[in-house]
Amino acid sequence: xxxxxxxxxxxxxxxxxxxxxxxxxxxxxxxxxxxxxxxxxxxxxxxxxxxxxxxxxxxxxxxxxxxxxxxxxxxxxxxxxxxxxxxxxxxxxxxxxxxxxxxxxxxxxxxxxxxxxxxxxxxxxxxxxxxxxxxxxxxxxxxxxxxxxxxxxxxxxxxxxxxxxxxxxxxxxxxxxxxxxxxxxxxxxxxxxxxxxxxxxxxxxxxxxxxxxxxxxxxxxxxxxxxxxxxxxxxxx
Amino acid sequence: xxxxxxxxxxxxxxxxxxxxxxxxxxxxxxxxxxxxxxxxxxxxxxxxxxxxxxxxxxxxxxxxxxxxxxxxxxxxxxxxxxxxxxxxxxxxxxxxxxxxxxxxxxxxxxxxxxxxxxxxxxxxxxxxxxxxxxxxxxxxxxxxxxxxxxxxxxxxxxxxxxxxxxxxxxxxxxxxxxxxxxxxxxxxxxxxxxxxxxxxxxxxxxxxxxxxxxxxxxxxxxxxxxxxxxxxxxxxxxxxxxxxxxxxxxxxxxxxxxxxxxxxxxxxxxx
Numbered sequence: 001x002x003x004x005x006x007x008x009x010x011x012x013x014x015x016x017x018x019x020x021x022x023x024x025x026x027x028x029x030x031x032x033x034x035x036x037x038x039x040x041x042x043x044x045x046x047x048x049x050x051x052x053x054x055x056x057x058x059x060x061x062x063x064x065x066x067x068x069x070x071x072x073x074x075x076x077x078x079x080x081x082x083x084x085x086x087x088x089x090x091x092x093x094x095x096x097x098x099x100x101x102x103x104x105x106x107x108x109x110x111x112x113x114x115x116x117x118x119x120x121x122x123x124x125x126x127x128x129x130x131x132x133x134x135x136x137x138x139x140x141x142x143x144x145x146x147x148x149x150x151x152x153x154x155x156x157x158x159x160x161x162x163x164x165x166x167x168x169x170x171x172x173x174x175x176x177x178x179x180x181x182x183x184x185x186x187x188x189x190x191x192x193x194x195x196x197x198x199x200x201x202x203x204x205x206x207x208x209x210x211x212x213x214x215x216x217x218x219x220x221x222x223x224x225x226x227x228x229x230x231x232x233x234x235x236x237x
Numbered sequence: 238x239x240x241x242x243x244x245x246x247x248x249x250x251x252x253x254x255x256x257x258x259x260x261x262x263x264x265x266x267x268x269x270x271x272x273x274x275x276x277x278x279x280x281x282x283x284x285x286x287x288x289x290x291x292x293x294x295x296x297x298x299x300x301x302x303x304x305x306x307x308x309x310x311x312x313x314x315x316x317x318x319x320x321x322x323x324x325x326x327x328x329x330x331x332x333x334x335x336x337x338x339x340x341x342x343x344x345x346x347x348x349x350x351x352x353x354x355x356x357x358x359x360x361x362x363x364x365x366x367x368x369x370x371x372x373x374x375x376x377x378x379x380x381x382x383x384x385x386x387x388x389x390x391x392x393x394x395x396x397x398x399x400x401x402x403x404x405x406x407x408x409x410x411x412x413x414x415x416x417x418x419x420x421x422x423x424x425x426x427x428x429x430x431x432x433x434x435x436x437x438x439x440x441x442x443x444x445x446x447x448x449x450x451x452x453x454x455x456x457x458x459x460x461x462x463x464x465x466x467x468x469x470x471x472x473x474x475x476x477x478x479x480x481x482x483x484x485x486x487x488x489x490x491x492x493x494x495x496x497x498x499x500x501x502x503x504x505x506x507x508x
Contacts, residue, residue, distance in 0.1 A: 003381035003426075004352065013378035021366045024406075084362035087328055088422070091362075092379035093352030 003093075007101075010094040014102035019109065021079060028075050029113045032068040036118035039064045040125045052126040058187035061122050062143070062180055065115065066173075072110045073151035074168050076103050077159035086159075100152055100219050107148040115140050132190040135198075139190065142208035143183040149215035150175050153222070182207040277340070279304040279430055279459035280325060285334035287320050287484070294320050295484040298334070302476060304429075307460040309470035309492065312480035313504045318463040319359065320484075322432045325461060326356040339430055352380055355428030357436050357452075361419035365408035369399060369418045372407060373425060380426040393421040397447055412439040420448050433462045467500045479503045 158164040186204035280302040287295040294317040323329040327347035377386025464470040479488040
């Protein structure tokens with residue numbers, strides 16, 4: 001008799017596998033964090049500024065996190081592609097939503113770990129006051145969800161392309177412009193000189209949340225169709 | 238003249254594939270399992286074509302494999318054997334023709350048969366940074382095995398004498414040990430259809446002997462086996478599909494209708 005795991009069980013299994021592999025190989029998060037800290041050093045001397053605030057601070061922080069995230073997005077499906085994981089997962093009675101959901105969740109976790117290192121480093125390099133950091137966490141969390149939802153979609157599409165390292169940034173970055181605009185709009189208020197201001201922050205958070213929901217819905221709609229095959233229904237009989 | 242030689246002669250005379258196929262089967266008709274009433278077919282192929290770009294790798298393959306029987310697929314490199322297995326495993330879409338596996342049409346109902354197929358591919362489909370046991374537990378969870386398949390995994394590892402090496406990362410194991418783990422993965426969920434692509438590759442004779450009882454013929458399981466060991470393939474098979482380089486069918490019928498010599502002759506075809 002055939003047994004089918006629930007989508008949530010399959011998602012948990014794939015996520016646990018990904019986190020175990022990352023913990024063992026340290027291939028994504030350390031590279032992302034090192035990239036971010038190095039970029040801050042470059043900004044520090046490139047801009048020749050010891051202190052940043054407002055829009056410039058938000059831009060430096062979010063652009064750095066965005067480019068660091070690309071490293072993680074590029075590696076999301078490497079094991080699946082190189083070690084037959086796509087085939088192994090497609091041979092199991094698992095809904096494609098589980099794979100996309102697990103990869104998106106893994107990317108959110110990687111981004112949170114990245115930010116746990118990058119944001120304090122940014123504050124040490126550039127901020128006079130840390131008072132804007134706590135409210136900034138909410139902005140980053142919403143931006144992470146949007147980045148993960150979009151990044152997983154593009155990464156899954158590019159995974160079997162020979163030009164994937166080029167394809168991901170070329171396709172992903174334009175799609176992430178709304179995330180950058182909204183996150184920077186909120187962050188520049190929170191990182192304003194003299195302490196955080198909350199004017200207009202709610203509007204930008206709403207834009208981020210709308211973006212997140214839109215791309216999560218797109219991801220659910222397309223899932224990850226097995227190569228060349230019809231997508232299985234969400235509820236398997 | 239035996240059926241295989243008759244087919245070969247007609248290939249030379251330029252007969253099209255469809256008539257060749259029909260001819261091969263018609264010669265075998267009296268005991269052809271595909272045409273006599275019997276058990277339900279586990280695999281049904283009708284006019285199957287697969288092309289990669291402009292190049293056809295499978296041409297007009299028509300065959301029924303009754304449930305519980307073994308089909309051996311023979312042919313030289315580039316004959317489309319692995320492509321055929323990947324289509325049956327729901328991993329590849331046919332370009333044309335009809336494919337039915339375990340009663341479900343592919344590709345539309347592929348999701349119905351996933352979890353009922355065990356596929357032993359050229360690649361082990363194991364994560365190199367996980368241990369053998371972790372890989373199997375992951376697969377067990379994906380297949381919804383109770384208790385994460387701990388009992389079944391333990392039994393398979395013991396049967397394949399891999400228990401002592403199960404906690405080592407796959408990247409540190411020899412090719413033969415990885416192949417044994419791949420056998421565990423393919424059998425883990427007790428599939429109804431086994432697709433075996435050169436199952437004893439990388440295995441020494443002792444290991445091949447250990448694997449054989451687990452992968453061998455079983456009345457409750459249909460097998461499609463790709464092998465270059467003609468004698469062993471014919472000995473175990475109920476049916477044989479012989480493909481020429483380029484994916485044309487040289488023979489499709491009962492194993493008893495094809496001699497080892499004629500089977501070896503297929504490998505002499507120009508690509």
